[in-house]
Amino acid sequence: MTLTETILAAHAGRDRVSPGDNIWIDVDTLMTHDVCGPPTIEIFKREFGEDARVWDPDRLVILPDHYIFTDDPHAQRNIEHLRAFAAEHSLAHYYDVGTSRYKGVCHVALAEEGFNLPGTTLFGTDSHTCTSGAFGLFSTGVGNTDAAFIMGTGKIWVRVPETMRFVFEGALPPWLMAKDLILTVIGDVGLDGGTYRALEFDGEAVFDLSMEERMTLTNMAIEAGGKNGIIAADEKTEAFVRARTDRAYTMVAPRADARFVYEKVYDVSQMEPVVAKPHRPDNRAKVSEVEGTPLDRAYIGSCTGGKFEDFVAAARILEGNRVQVDTYVVPASTEVSRRLREEGLHEEGLRGEGLSGGKTLWQIFLDAGCKMGHASCGACLGGPVDTFGRTHGTEVVISTTNRNFPGRMGSKQSAVYLASPLTVAASALAGVITDPREVLV
Amino acid sequence: MKAQISGRAYVLGDSVDTDQIIPAAHLVYSMTEPDERRMYGRYALSAVPDAEAGLPRGGIPFVRDGEYASDYRIVVAGNNFGCGSSREHAPFALQVAGVEAVIASSYARIFYRNAVDGGFVVPFECARRLADVVETGDHLDIDVAAGTVHVRRLDETFLLHPLGEVAAILEAGNVFEYARQSGMIG
Numbered sequence: 001m002t003l004t005e006t007i008l009a010a011h012a013g014r015d016r017v018s019p020g021d022n023i024w025i026d027v028d029t030l031m032t033h034d035v036c037g038p039p040t041i042e043i044f045k046r047e048f049g050e051d052a053r054v055w056d057p058d059r060l061v062i063l064p065d066h067y068i069f070t071d072d073p074h075a076q077r078n079i080e081h082l083r084a085f086a087a088e089h090s091l092a093h094y095y096d097v098g099t100s101r102y103k104g105v106c107h108v109a110l111a112e113e114g115f116n117l118p119g120t121t122l123f124g125t126d127s128h129t130c131t132s133g134a135f136g137l138f139s140t141g142v143g144n145t146d147a148a149f150i151m152g153t154g155k156i157w158v159r160v161p162e163t164m165r166f167v168f169e170g171a172l173p174p175w176l177m178a179k180d181l182i183l184t185v186i187g188d189v190g191l192d193g194g195t196y197r198a199l200e201f202d203g204e205a206v207f208d209l210s211m212e213e214r215m216t217l218t219n220m221a222i223e224a225g226g227k228n229g230i231i232a233a234d235e236k237t238e239a240f241v242r243a244r245t246d247r248a249y250t251m252v253a254p255r256a257d258a259r260f261v262y263e264k265v266y267d268v269s270q271m272e273p274v275v276a277k278p279h280r281p282d283n284r285a286k287v288s289e290v291e292g293t294p295l296d297r298a299y300i301g302s303c304t305g306g307k308f309e310d311f312v313a314a315a316r317i318l319e320g321n322r323v324q325v326d327t328y329v330v331p332a333s334t335e336v337s338r339r340l341r342e343e344g345l346h347e348e349g350l351r352g353e354g355l356s357g358g359k360t361l362w363q364i365f366l367d368a369g370c371k372m373g374h375a376s377c378g379a380c381l382g383g384p385v386d387t388f389g390r391t392h393g394t395e396v397v398i399s400t401t402n403r404n405f406p407g408r409m410g411s412k413q414s415a416v417y418l419a420s421p422l423t424v425a426a427s428a429l430a431g432v433i434t435d436p437r438e439v440l441v
Numbered sequence: 442m443k444a445q446i447s448g449r450a451y452v453l454g455d456s457v458d459t460d461q462i463i464p465a466a467h468l469v470y471s472m473t474e475p476d477e478r479r480m481y482g483r484y485a486l487s488a489v490p491d492a493e494a495g496l497p498r499g500g501i502p503f504v505r506d507g508e509y510a511s512d513y514r515i516v517v518a519g520n521n522f523g524c525g526s527s528r529e530h531a532p533f534a535l536q537v538a539g540v541e542a543v544i545a546s547s548y549a550r551i552f553y554r555n556a557v558d559g560g561f562v563v564p565f566e567c568a569r570r571l572a573d574v575v576e577t578g579d580h581l582d583i584d585v586a587a588g589t590v591h592v593r594r595l596d597e598t599f600l601l602h603p604l605g606e607v608a609a610i611l612e613a614g615n616v617f618e619y620a621r622q623s624g625m626i627g
């Protein structure tokens with residue numbers, strides 16, 4: 001069995017499962033946020049009763065993150081709804097807005113707070129819940145109804161997916177990031193190439209990646225239609241998890257008899273920086289093919305491209321320079337935001353320890369002329385009209401986010417190019433789409 | 442699930458994502474308060490680019506200005522319908538607008554699952570790419586038991602894929618009713 005099948009079988013109390021089987025499984029962790037949490041709670045109460053109890057309050061994680069810094073009264077009402085529910089059920093893992101517990105984007109916070117446990121099952125009311133699979137667990141997004149069902153029972157039905165395996169060999173050149181790898185995969189298989197399937201990432205180049213970079217790979221499994229993205233846990237995974245939690249988990253090893261429905265091997269040393277052109281994440285082009293495309297805006301943020309190392313990468317390029325277009329910087333989490341204010345660039349670049357010239361990363365962005373936002377989803381999904389960085393007209397944007405469907409960042413007339421933080425930063429400096437190899441020294 | 446679903450069709454292309462079905466800015470409305478709930482109908486499919494709105498000609502709003510419901514009962518789409526976010530608001534918005542069934546060449550997984558488990562719209566698949574055959578405004582008759590759809594203008598009948606195992610959930614109404622009937626929950 002593949003990694004995904006092994007985890008699902010264990011949670012269904014079976015020795016074996018095969019792709020296509022419909023099985024009921026035990027859920028280890030359920031996550032919800034401010035957009036889908038309130039309607040999930042309404043369904044939970046409708047179906048299980050006003051006084052119903054959550055199946056296991058210690059396994060429910062509520063992370064408001066989407067519509068946080070807005071005056072929209074409906075969005076604020078959603079937060080109040082979550083707050084009341086958390087109090088009613090004495091939820092230990094509710095991260096309230098406006099308190100020191102507030103975290104920011106749910107998928108990044110799940111990692112930071114140690115909820116991504118190898119070998120477990122994690123469901124969330126957000127399609128990018130597949131991000132958590134970077135830690136060797138089965139994670140996927142569900143709707144409110146399914147989440148409400150889990151809330152009441154701790155169980156859910158799943159169809160066991162076939163697994164596609166993407167192997168990355170070789171050493172990653174300094175101008176490439178995980179974002180380039182996953183945009184390449186999505187361009188190859190298409191928006192629905194992974195529908196009903198698990199996307200497993202393997203190979204030395206994957207295990208050389210940091211946990212944050214691995215999360216970028218699994219994060220965008222959904223952009224290929226994938227049910228889950230997954231990477232086997234290794235020592236790096238364990239070290240990351242153990243530094244954050246003492247919760248129990250069981251590592252799952254991939255099995256020798258694993259069968260894959262599709263396999264593709266990439267040599268990362270031969271790959272190039274890429275973008276996804278408007279208006280589809282699979283509309284891939286090499287940066288060299290779209291170089292010179294005029295831009296109105298750059299955006300660095302989200303669960304895909306707003307992690308600490310994403311900003312370190314961007315800062316390497318922006319340091320000592322000025323951006324030519326409006327550039328929005330939105331840390332995914334409060335921890336990322338804090339580190340940006342405390343840490344700087346190290347000589348070797350991608351390690352954020354020590355300060356170069358005494359400048360913090362935050363200061364590097366400010367001096368480069370960037371607009372700095374609060375930790376949240378920000379304009380990744382458009383959101384209420386007063387959202388920081390949201391598009392309102394015909395802006396052409398280059399962004400580290402994960403989707404560029406019409407209207408995704410607000411206006412359906414705007415056009416969004418998706419790219420790595422290196423490519424976005426290089427393009428922000430030039431005001432036109434630019435290959436990071438031209439500015440990286 | 443109704444035995445017969447009839448009405449006019451609204452035709453869309455490939456990979457119509459959840460941001461086009463119900464843009465994120467509108468997800469703040471309550472899904473239960475009647476005054477707010479109807480906003481999901483008003484904004485259903487509101488972010489589909491004009492050229493692709495109501496194929497083959499385009500430029501046809503799904504919901505007329507100021508209205509809360511659509512004139513169309515059946516959405517016909519190409520492949521990968523409902524890709525993108527996990528928002529259940531997407532099949533819900535179609536239901537609130539008055540849609541009873543979608544016939545697509547294929548679906549994104551979470552949309553399909555939400556449509557079934559929440560009992561919002563019946564997601565049919567058709568081997569023949571109906572989006573190339575049907576025109577917005579055509580009158581369709583779906584015979585659920587027979588698994589066919591008849592296009593009145595062409596006087597042609599097309600086979601739909603069997604609903605398979607999810608038919609039981611759709612028949613029960615939603616996943617909760619299904620689980621109750623099968624003794625999973627009390």
Ligand code: SF4
Nearest residue numbers: 105302303377380381
């Ligand atoms: S940052 Fe964007 S993709 Fe990630 S959870 Fe928030 S809205 Fe979704």
